[in-house]
Amino acid sequence: MAETMRRLPAQRRSRETVQRILDAAESLLVTVGYERAVESPALLVEKSGVSKGAFYAYFTSPDMAMETLALDYMERSTAMADDFAAEDYGSWEEVTARAISTYSGYYRNPAVRELWLNGHLSPVAVAADERANLYIATRLWETLRRIEPERTTRLEVVHCAVAIEILDYLLRFAFRHEPDGNAQLIAESIVAMTEYLRTRIG
Template structure:
């Protein structure tokens, strides 16, 4: 529905401008050009709107990663991992609101799913992509490896973007090296 998309777009813009603390349903309604009642028709509060935005980002990230993995021929799994990290970095730089919200940690570590923290939701989605696009076998070892890789890269990439809106290139390189080194233990060296 176009009205909901306008509200989510307005939420993203306002997050970039003032962060979650400055966000309100009234400001979202004004920016989206809708009545406040329209906001409440779909979302009970600003947390619900940011949750919907976080889920939209997760779907967009998954779609971008899936498309990139399908379009490019990777000689080694490390190149696929780098492509996934590059998609995250590009979203950080170009998708309105993503820099402020990421996948929702700023609001609630269980924003995307009340049963799992946000990084677990992302790791589950990436694990599904890895299994469907590679010869990786499902199991506890893969689950754990993807979870650790997501947590580690998330921490270093947050650090990379903390003081540099484009991401400190040295720290981005370190995040990729960290994930490559760790995953090499599970999937073999380059």
């Protein structure tokens, strides 16, 4: 759970209450959009089925609930990086392909598109997003160095950070107007990331 909450839920029942609020926030993002979802706590309270007191015990506003939801997505994205870093690969291309396949579907989630692509991330969430991308890049770098230590001696974390940013920004471009993404733009984002890494690996 995000540290920006009013307080963190300690007991199972409290965690379940917070999760109901976050599930409701995600549902509202998809059905009514961010602006409508945050204009009043009443909609989020009603959708989650919790009392107003329970809502305010953890969140000061619907915006904070949305921020917490965004931060939870970022936690999931870094956990996915740990997953692909834990596997064995035959080449650096296989590592890159797995990283791409892991994240290329991220923007298929309509709630993610509403938060990221429509500019609804808070300053706290934007900073966390940058940290998450750097973490993913670091795990990519560690995996590439582990799989092909001789070929990747010139590769630095900054190169992997640039590669991840290339993929992230181009995927946002691909999903900006199409819920399933523009297939040609997705393909081009994969080429751009892979070829950039190729120039740095040699």
